[in-house]
Amino acid sequence: MKTIVYTLLGLFISLNALAEQKSEIPSPHKGMVYVPAGEFIMGSDVGDADESPKHTASTGEFFIDEYEVSNTEFKKFDPNHTYRKDRENHPALVTWDQANAYAKSIGKRLPTEKEWEKAARGTDGRLFPWGNTYDLTFVQYNRSQGIAQTIAKPKSPYGCYDMAGGAMEWVQDWYNPYPGNDVPSDKYGKKFKVLKGGQAFNDVSHMRCAHRFYLPKDDRNNYLTGFRCAKDVKR
Amino acid sequence: MKRLNSFIVGLFISLLSLPIFAQTVNEFPNPDDPLHVRVAMYDALMRGNHNNEGVFMQHVIFPPVGVEKPLVGSQEDCLEITGAMMAAYCYRYGVTKKPEHREQCHEILRGLVKMEKVTGVPGVFARSFNKTDKPLWHESQHFFTIEWHESTSMPGYRWEGDLSSDKFVDICYMLSVYYDMAADEEGKKIAAGLIDRFVGRVVDHNFKLVDVDNKMTLWGNFCPDLPHQALNSLEILAALKTAHRMTGKDRYHEAYRMLIEKHHYDDEAIMAKVIWPEMWNVIWDDKLACKSFWQLFGHEKDPSLLNKYTMSLNRHQYSWANSKYERIGEIWFPMVYSVLTGENVVTEKTIEAIKNMQEMERRTRKFPVTQADGSVKMVEAQDENNAAQLIRNYWFGRYYGFIDASW
Numbered sequence: 001m002k003t004i005v006y007t008l009l010g011l012f013i014s015l016n017a018l019a020e021q022k023s024e025i026p027s028p029h030k031g032m033v034y035v036p037a038g039e040f041i042m043g044s045d046v047g048d049a050d051e052s053p054k055h056t057a058s059t060g061e062f063f064i065d066e067y068e069v070s071n072t073e074f075k076k077f078d079p080n081h082t083y084r085k086d087r088e089n090h091p092a093l094v095t096w097d098q099a100n101a102y103a104k105s106i107g108k109r110l111p112t113e114k115e116w117e118k119a120a121r122g123t124d125g126r127l128f129p130w131g132n133t134y135d136l137t138f139v140q141y142n143r144s145q146g147i148a149q150t151i152a153k154p155k156s157p158y159g160c161y162d163m164a165g166g167a168m169e170w171v172q173d174w175y176n177p178y179p180g181n182d183v184p185s186d187k188y189g190k191k192f193k194v195l196k197g198g199q200a201f202n203d204v205s206h207m208r209c210a211h212r213f214y215l216p217k218d219d220r221n222n223y224l225t226g227f228r229c230a231k232d233v234k235r
Numbered sequence: 236m237k238r239l240n241s242f243i244v245g246l247f248i249s250l251l252s253l254p255i256f257a258q259t260v261n262e263f264p265n266p267d268d269p270l271h272v273r274v275a276m277y278d279a280l281m282r283g284n285h286n287n288e289g290v291f292m293q294h295v296i297f298p299p300v301g302v303e304k305p306l307v308g309s310q311e312d313c314l315e316i317t318g319a320m321m322a323a324y325c326y327r328y329g330v331t332k333k334p335e336h337r338e339q340c341h342e343i344l345r346g347l348v349k350m351e352k353v354t355g356v357p358g359v360f361a362r363s364f365n366k367t368d369k370p371l372w373h374e375s376q377h378f379f380t381i382e383w384h385e386s387t388s389m390p391g392y393r394w395e396g397d398l399s400s401d402k403f404v405d406i407c408y409m410l411s412v413y414y415d416m417a418a419d420e421e422g423k424k425i426a427a428g429l430i431d432r433f434v435g436r437v438v439d440h441n442f443k444l445v446d447v448d449n450k451m452t453l454w455g456n457f458c459p460d461l462p463h464q465a466l467n468s469l470e471i472l473a474a475l476k477t478a479h480r481m482t483g484k485d486r487y488h489e490a491y492r493m494l495i496e497k498h499h500y501d502d503e504a505i506m507a508k509v510i511w512p513e514m515w516n517v518i519w520d521d522k523l524a525c526k527s528f529w530q531l532f533g534h535e536k537d538p539s540l541l542n543k544y545t546m547s548l549n550r551h552q553y554s555w556a557n558s559k560y561e562r563i564g565e566i567w568f569p570m571v572y573s574v575l576t577g578e579n580v581v582t583e584k585t586i587e588a589i590k591n592m593q594e595m596e597r598r599t600r601k602f603p604v605t606q607a608d609g610s611v612k613m614v615e616a617q618d619e620n621n622a623a624q625l626i627r628n629y630w631f632g633r634y635y636g637f638i639d640a641s642w
Binding site: 046047048049050127128132133134136137141142144151183185187202203204205206208 | 400448449450451453454455456458460461462463464467509512514515
């Protein structure tokens, strides 16, 4: 009898704590998802040298867009933005400077590299937003596909779509080595901005959450470079 | 006054004809010419207009847009075109046994040597190169600007990097065919050295094509530790088989066995053909598979592995059997299948398609040419695509008896 009472009491406390915690989760802005603060597994030891070492990183809590910013959305900010007539629902392909300006204009910001990677792969170090297996039907591999038009429509652990393939996504950070990485590169420094998520038509390995690409912030060189925005959680 | 008028008319005619006469070869075949005549004329156009120091250009844009010589165009796929021309010339040599035809195979090999030399890194091949000491306008038009480099090993040249798995296959395939069909002792030594450095570097980097910035190229993934497509498994097995055969080095055989025994690349290779969804059932993957099968069949003696490679080939043939031959490359597949399996799948429809092969054309278009001050000016010029696959189909078919010399 004593055991049952303690069990029920424990259960009550746990459920109460969970309920309290749930009530603390702030409501995301429209079109955004909430990512809690905490540690996650970042980087990889089997990809390019710049992805290593696989390490534990942490972020604060933040909101991040569920989808990439579309051509239609970007056009409202920049009336000179052009795109193919049938691609209203495709990611806006822009430079880092343009992406950054857009985000600021609506009170948001670009995610940091850590935030992007955490939003994409969760905390368990998975290769892709949905897990570790791969199929062409999971990703935006074909350029004719718009936002969330994949066959399988997978989402990340926090509810983000299209974080693999489609357009690469700009993040805030300069392209620099991770702590503990001693492989030299003349590309490091305040020269290039990091892009994540891989682009349509490239090898599947580039669509891994840990993959890093780099480009100048003011010239996308014909690469498919889009973005999504993040926002601080105000309490 | 009359003299002045004549001068103006003459000048006008000269200006009008400038883009036309800037090309070396201008004669195109008529559609009703016999097949062998058409092939000879296409070949003259390729040699005259597309040959860039032994490497064949997929696409050329003529002056006034294409600087001082007609060698500028999209260059991402030059190795595919060069590979097709190498195969064409090797099979032609197999048919004719003429020394000048063999020499043309050696000439392409020398071009390939230059494709490695221009990068300055042993085992790293360029996609293409241009003899120029400053960036050309089309570098930013056709591909990613960041991938063009100034050569330090060949001053006065610029080269395009970011080699793909597709071009990896093309290099291995063309060296393999050259080695078997046209190489003399010296040629075999050069070809073996090239493939040793090229495939050796991939093995050394855990089966990745690594570019000069130490990162894997956008398409260069054969790595067992990374997710990769089944077609890439087939491709690396073929390359390792060829490298082992040409160099005699055990490391390639050991790598081949390791990928099969530990990572099951043979099983993955069975699924190289994407049959569904239809949007990914694509001819460029078929071409790569075809070149890979060519390197594996006839050299693999293990019946179990041969069975798996045949299963993969049959999955391709399932799709190829319904071909309407809308693309010239598709005509090659039934001939290859027939040679590899001994089962003749070359139908009347295939023969009809072979006899009607047409490919190359020249058009006048406007190109957005970036000027020295950064502005963009639309300039009218002629451009020309290539006939490499048609010529390859023809000589392959002649060598294996699918095509009659009188057609």
